[in-house]
Amino acid sequence: xxxxxxxxxxxxxxxxxxxxxxxxxxxxxxxxxxxxxxxxxxxxxxxxxxxxxxxxxxxxxxxxxxxxxxxxxxxxxxxxxxxxxxxxxxxxxxxxxxxxxxxxxxxxxxxxxxxxxxxxxxxxxxxxxxxxxxxxxxxxxxxxxxxxxxxxxxxxxxxxxxxxxxxxxxxxxxxxxxxxxxxxxxxxxxxxxxxxxxxxxxxxxxxx
Amino acid sequence: xxxxxxxxxxxxxxxxxxxxxxxxxxxxxxxxxxxxxxxxxxxxxxxxxxxxxxxxxxxxxxxxxxxxxxxxxxxxxxxxxxxxxxxxxxxxxxxxxxxxxxxxxxxxxxxxxxxxxxxxxxxxxxxxxxxxxxxxxxxxxxxxxxxxxxxxxxxxxxxxxxxxxxxxxxxxxxxxxxxxxxxxxxxxxxxxxxxxxxxxxxxxxxxxxxxxxxxxxxx
Numbered sequence: 001x002x003x004x005x006x007x008x009x010x011x012x013x014x015x016x017x018x019x020x021x022x023x024x025x026x027x028x029x030x031x032x033x034x035x036x037x038x039x040x041x042x043x044x045x046x047x048x049x050x051x052x053x054x055x056x057x058x059x060x061x062x063x064x065x066x067x068x069x070x071x072x073x074x075x076x077x078x079x080x081x082x083x084x085x086x087x088x089x090x091x092x093x094x095x096x097x098x099x100x101x102x103x104x105x106x107x108x109x110x111x112x113x114x115x116x117x118x119x120x121x122x123x124x125x126x127x128x129x130x131x132x133x134x135x136x137x138x139x140x141x142x143x144x145x146x147x148x149x150x151x152x153x154x155x156x157x158x159x160x161x162x163x164x165x166x167x168x169x170x171x172x173x174x175x176x177x178x179x180x181x182x183x184x185x186x187x188x189x190x191x192x193x194x195x196x197x198x199x200x201x202x203x204x205x206x207x208x
Numbered sequence: 209x210x211x212x213x214x215x216x217x218x219x220x221x222x223x224x225x226x227x228x229x230x231x232x233x234x235x236x237x238x239x240x241x242x243x244x245x246x247x248x249x250x251x252x253x254x255x256x257x258x259x260x261x262x263x264x265x266x267x268x269x270x271x272x273x274x275x276x277x278x279x280x281x282x283x284x285x286x287x288x289x290x291x292x293x294x295x296x297x298x299x300x301x302x303x304x305x306x307x308x309x310x311x312x313x314x315x316x317x318x319x320x321x322x323x324x325x326x327x328x329x330x331x332x333x334x335x336x337x338x339x340x341x342x343x344x345x346x347x348x349x350x351x352x353x354x355x356x357x358x359x360x361x362x363x364x365x366x367x368x369x370x371x372x373x374x375x376x377x378x379x380x381x382x383x384x385x386x387x388x389x390x391x392x393x394x395x396x397x398x399x400x401x402x403x404x405x406x407x408x409x410x411x412x413x414x415x416x417x418x419x420x421x422x423x424x425x426x427x
Contacts, residue, residue, distance in 0.1 A: 022237035022281050024302030026244055028294050032308030034251055040243035042319040047242070048232045051323065091325030093372065110216030110358050112260055113276065118324065122242070124230050128276045130221040137216045137360060137413050138403050146224040156410045161216065163356045164392050164416035165328040166372055193226075 052121035055086050056169055057190035059119060060201075061183045063096075064174045074098055077169065087118050093166040094119070099173050099197075103156045106143075106197030107168045108136035114162035116169050120192055127196065137161060147198045170197045177204045209261075210350055210359060212268035217360040217403065238277040245280055250322050251311035254287050257382035261354035262287050330389035332374040336419070338393060342368045343425040346395070346417060354382035357421040365425045366397040369414060377418055391419040 029035045059081055063070035073080040077096040081087065094116060097105040109115065110133045115123040126132050135143050140157045144150065151157070160168045172194040178186060188207055193199030215221075233239040249256060262283040263271075271279060288294045293311075298304050314322060338344055348363040349355070356378045372392040380388035399411025 018278055018281065019235065019237045022240050022244075025281065025284060025288075025299060026240055027302045028298045028304045029244065029248070029288065029308075031304035032294060033313060034253065034293065034308055034311050035244060035247040036313055036315055039247060039314045039316045039319050040240060042316050043243040043246060043323070044233075044239040046319065046323055047239070052232075088320060089324040092327040092329060093375075108216075110360075111213055111356060112263070122232055124227065125234075125276065126224050126226045129224065130215055130218075130272070131224045134215040134218040134221045135224070138399070138407070138411075140411065141408060143224055147226060154410065156412065157408070159411070159413045160394075161358065161413060161415045163358060164372070164378075164418070165325070165375060166392070166394075166416050167325075198224075198226075 047122055051087075051117065053119075053190075053192035053195065054187075055121075056116070056119035056192070056195045057187040058086055058183070059084065059096075059169070060171055060190045060195065061187035063171050064178075064186055065181075065183050070098075070171070073171065081119065091116075091118050091167065095166055095168050096171050097158070097160065097168055098171045101173070102154075103158060104151055104197065105158045105160065105168075105170045106136060106140050107160050107162065107170060108133060109162040110134070110137055111161075111163060114165075114167065116167040119169050120195055124192070144198060147193065149199060170195050172201050175201050175203045209264050209352055209354060211264045212271050213264045214359050216358045233277075237281070241277045241281045241284070244284060246322055247314040248284065248288070250314040250318070253291065253293055253311055255381055256326075257354060257376075257378040258287065258384065259283060260378070261382040262290075264354065328375045329373045330376060330387060332391070333389065336371055336374075336391045336393075338368045338371075338391075338419070338422065338424075340368055340371065344368055344393075344395060344417075344422045345425040346415075346421055347423055349421070351379065353379065355379050355421075357417065358415060360402055361395075361397065361415050361417075364397055364401050366395045366401065366414075368393050369396045370394040372416065375418070377420070379418070379420070393417050393419070393422070395422070 030037055063073050073096045077094040078090050078092055082090045099105055113123050113128040137159050140159050175189055189202040191199055194201045263279050266282060285299050289296050345365045346361040374389045375392040377388040377390040380386055394414050395417040396412055396414040399407045
């Protein structure tokens with residue numbers, strides 16, 4: 001069997017057949033008067049450029065440097081993130097969960113792929129994949145090992161299954177050796193994965 | 209629906225494979241599909257629960273062999289034809305035969321307003337039945353229609369950890385039976401309650417559980 005570049009389903013994309021099929025749907029829906037392709041262009045551009053984990057990273061960096069903000073974030077993440085003005089409007093029901101030396105949080109959606117889009121952007125393929133969705137709830141340490149992360153055996157692991165319209169973001173612990181760092185510099189350490197709970201923030205050496 | 213989408217705890221899917229420097233979209237059609245989905249929901253053609261139910265209704269072998277956005281594209285086809293917004297011939301040929309029903313078309317100017325998720329909290333019709341700390345059991349129910357109670361939680365006992373307000377009830381909304389708002393709780397389970405005594409004792413799992421999924425637990 002030859003490798004077919006058009007069927008790259010392992011990476012979640014299937015090219016030409018789908019390109020044609022989706023174009024047909026879009027044409028019909030536009031001709032019917034249901035959608036405006038120019039609006040679709042704008043939306044795609046926003047997801048490619050404006051909405052992404054850089055927003056969440058700013059939120060976490062702020063929480064690391066501003067204890068009252070962190071308190072407000074844990075109490076009501078929607079309101080706290082809104083107050084930063086990074087994003088025009090923050091979706092409702094955002095919940096921030098905090099890692100501690102004894103507790104590691106991890107986010108999953110076993111039923112589909114619910115994910116905090118406004119603060120993290122669109123979910124990566126692995127988050128939507130069967131291996132992650134099936135194993136996060138019964139073998140989170142195995143999943144973390146797939147990401148190259150091993151936590152102490154006595155760390156409590158808390159998995160949040162996003163089964164409703166509440167959305168979760170993990171507030172990781174700040175890396176050691178970053179005391180006194182500015183918010184901007186700290187934000188560069190905050191990865192997407194550490195806000196999902198499948199990673200830890202970068203350390204000072206990682207960005208040196 | 210006890211479908212293939214309800215994956216929590218299943219074995220055999222292998223390792224998680226993160227992709228380095230993953231692009232937002234892997235092909236142009238993925239972005240078009242995402243944007244069409246949002247535009248059609250803005251138009252009121254269907255709601256998010258109907259969307260999820262339509263994805264779950266794909267045949268399991270098709271669900272598993274399709275990428276995420278391919279599932280979306282198939283679901284959009286099924287919904288627009290199922291709702292009579294276009295017919296299968298039109299979708300197949302890529303040509304509309306006639307004008308569609310009047311829907312609220314998303315314009316470019318409105319796009320910034322739809323990038324935010326909707327609000328799902330509603331006015332409560334009655335007080336919450338459970339309070340924080342209550343021991344509750346997830347009911348052993350198997351509705352053939354859409355539900356957000358994962359199989360792995362059913363029949364198991366946990367604790368109410370938080371009350372999230374009264375929210376649109378997906379089980380009703382997906383059937384076009386109205387919002388039927390219900391109290392929503394974060395319900396926490398010990399890993400061993402869900403997966404047995406050989407499970408890592410440090411594991412705790414929570415679900416977001418609507419009140420109709422729950423009953424008071426004896427133990």
